Amino acid sequence: MADLFPSRDAQIGDDQGVSADQSLAARLAEAEAMQRPLRVKLGIDPTGADIHLGHSLLFRKLRAFQDAGHTAVLIIGDFTARIGDPTGKSATRVQLTVEEVEANASTYLAQLGQGQDPQRALLDFHTPGRLEVRRNSEWLAHLDLPRVIELLGISTVSQMLAKEDFAKRYGSGIPISLHEFLYPLLQGYDSVQVQADVELGGTDQKFNVAMGRDLQRHFGQRPQFGLLLPILPGLDGVQKMSKSLGNTVGLREDPLSMYSKLEKVPDAAVNDYLTLLTDLELARLPANPRERQKAMALEVTRLRHGEAAARQAQADAASLVAGAAGMGAAEADVPEASLAAVRFPAKAFYLLSAMGLCASSSEARRQIQGGGVRLDGEKLADPNREFSCASELEGKVLQLGRKIFRRLVQQI
RNA sequence: GGGUCGGUGCCCGAGUGGUUAAUGGGGGCGGACUGUAAAUCCGCUGGCUCUGCCUACGUUGGUUCAAAUCCAACCCGGCCCA
Numbered sequence: 001m002a003d004l005f006p007s008r009d010a011q012i013g014d015d016q017g018v019s020a021d022q023s024l025a026a027r028l029a030e031a032e033a034m035q036r037p038l039r040v041k042l043g044i045d046p047t048g049a050d051i052h053l054g055h056s057l058l059f060r061k062l063r064a065f066q067d068a069g070h071t072a073v074l075i076i077g078d079f080t081a082r083i084g085d086p087t088g089k090s091a092t093r094v095q096l097t098v099e100e101v102e103a104n105a106s107t108y109l110a111q112l113g114q115g116q117d118p119q120r121a122l123l124d125f126h127t128p129g130r131l132e133v134r135r136n137s138e139w140l141a142h143l144d145l146p147r148v149i150e151l152l153g154i155s156t157v158s159q160m161l162a163k164e165d166f167a168k169r170y171g172s173g174i175p176i177s178l179h180e181f182l183y184p185l186l187q188g189y190d191s192v193q194v195q196a197d198v199e200l201g202g203t204d205q206k207f208n209v210a211m212g213r214d215l216q217r218h219f220g221q222r223p224q225f226g227l228l229l230p231i232l233p234g235l236d237g238v239q240k241m242s243k244s245l246g247n248t249v250g251l252r253e254d255p256l257s258m259y260s261k262l263e264k265v266p267d268a269a270v271n272d273y274l275t276l277l278t279d280l281e282l283a284r285l286p287a288n289p290r291e292r293q294k295a296m297a298l299e300v301t302r303l304r305h306g307e308a309a310a311r312q313a314q315a316d317a318a319s320l321v322a323g324a325a326g327m328g329a330a331e332a333d334v335p336e337a338s339l340a341a342v343r344f345p346a347k348a349f350y351l352l353s354a355m356g357l358c359a360s361s362s363e364a365r366r367q368i369q370g371g372g373v374r375l376d377g378e379k380l381a382d383p384n385r386e387f388s389c390a391s392e393l394e395g396k397v398l399q400l401g402r403k404i405f406r407r408l409v410q411q412i
Numbered sequence: 413g414g415g416u417c418g419g420u421g422c423c424c425g426a427g428u429g430g431u432u433a434a435u436g437g438g439g440g441c442g443g444a445c446u447g448u449a450a451a452u453c454c455g456c457u458g459g460c461u462c463u464g465c466c467u468a469c470g471u472u473g474g475u476u477c478a479a480a481u482c483c484a485a486c487c488c489g490g491c492c493c494a
Binding site for chain 2: 173174175237246260263264265266267268288289290293317318320321343345346347349350351353354360361362363365366367369370371372373383384386400401402403
C-alpha cells in the first residue's frame with residue numbers, strides 16, 4: 001500500500017527516506033514551480049465539544065502549510081462522525097445525531113480561531129485562498145448505492161482485517177459492525193473529493209490516509225502525500241491524549257487550569273510535549289525535571305493565552321499550592337463559583353453537589369470524609385456541617401482535592 | 413436459519429435462592445509522603461440536603477416469605493455449522 005512520510009520530526013521540505021517523486025519536498029518544489037499551492041487536507045470528526053492539545057499539533061502543522069502559501073482543506077467529518085471512527089477504539093463508537101454533530105462542528109471552528117485575531121488564532125481564517133472548510137456530508141450524504149458498491153470493491157476484507165484495531169477486536173471476539181469497514185473508505189473518498197495533495201494525520205491515521213491514496217489512484221488522481229505526525233501522550237503520560245480517556249487539556253481551558261494540568265505531566269512525557277507543542281529547543285531548557293515541567297507548562301499556556309496570562313497562571317498555581325500547604329488563603333485569581341444554585345440552609349456535602357463540584361452528593365460526602373475538602377484552608381471534616389445562608393460563604397475559597405479551587409460568590 | 417456459550421457496578425470478573433449495594437483485580441478519587449509527579453502506604457469508589465429512604469446484576473413477566481441466583485418469553489453478543 002502507500003509509502004508514507006514516516007518521520008517523527010517531519011518538517012515541510014524534508015525529504016528523508018522517501019523516493020524522490022513522492023517526497024514532500026518534490027511536491028513542494030513542484031508547487032512552487034507551477035505557482036499552484038498544495039491542497040493540504042486535514043479531517044476532523046466533530047465527536048466532542050472540545051479540541052484538545054493532542055489535536056492542536058495537527059493544526060499547528062496545517063497552519064505552517066498555510067503560512068507557506070498553501071491551501072488548508074479542513075474537512076469537518078459531519079457525516080463520518082455519525083459512523084464513528086473505529087481507530088483506537090476497542091468498541092464500536094456511539095453514533096451521534098445530526099444536531100450533536102452540528103453543535104460540535106461550530107464550537108470546533110470557534111476554537112480554531114474563526115473570527116478571531118489572526119495572530120492568536122490557530123488557523124489562518126483571513127488570508128484569501130488559505131483555508132477551505134468543507135463538510136463531508138456535502139458528498140457523502142448523497143452517495144448512491146452503485147457508488148458505494150464501487151468503493152467497497154476497492155478494498156478487501158483481509159485488508160480491513162489487517163488494520164490493527166479491527167484485527168484486535170476480531171481476535172478477541174468483540175463485535176465489528178459492517179458499516180465500520182466503510183469508515184476508512186469514506187474518509188479516503190474525502191481525499192478524492194477535495195483532490196488532496198497532502199493529507200495530515202496522526203500516525204494512528206496511517207491506514208485511513210493510505211486508503212485515501214488507493215481511492216485517489218482508483219479514480220485517476222495522483223495519490224496524496226501522507227504526512228503523519230506523532231501522537232501526543234495524554235496527561236497520564238502513557239496513553240494517547242483522548243477525550244474518552246479523560247487525559248486531555250482542552251484549548252478552551254482557562255490559563256490556570258491549563259497550566260496546572262501541564263505542570264503535572266509525567267517527566268517521561270515532558271520532552272514530547274516540548275517537541276510537539278512548542279518551538280523551544282530542548283538543549284536550552286533546564287535539566288532539572290521540575291524546572292523543565294514548569295517551562296513546558298508556561299510555554300504551552302503562553303502559546304494559547306499569551307504571555308501575561310501564562311505568567312499569572314504560573315504565579316497563581318504556585319500560590320495555590322502554598323495556600324494548600326497551610327500558608328493561608330491564596331491571593332491568586334481563583335475561578336469563581338456561584339452559590340446561586342444552592343438552597344440554604346445547606347449541608348456541606350449538598351453544597352458541593354449543588355454547585356456541581358462533585359458529581360453527586362454521595363461523592364461529595366465521600367470527599368469530605370476522605371479529608372479532601374477545605375474551606376479557606378481549613379479542613380472540612382463534617383459532611384453534615386450546615387451553612388445557613390450564602391453570605392456566610394461569600395468570598396471564601398473552597399478547595400476540593402489538591403487541584404480544584406473555587407472562590408464562592410453569590411452571583412456571577 | 414441450526415447448535416452452543418454468554419450478557420453482573422467505569423472496565424474486567426466472582427457469585428448460582430436468604431448477614432447482599434453484591435468477593436477480587438484494574439482504573440478513578442481522596443489522605444500521607446514527594447518535586448505539584450512517580451514509587452510506596454492508607455481510605456473511598458450506586459443515588460438522595462442521609463442517623464433513614466430509594467434504585468440496581470440484558471428486558472419483561474412469573475414462582476417464592478425471600479431471586480443477580482429458579483422458570484418463561486423476548487432482546488443483544490461470541491464461537492461452530494449452513
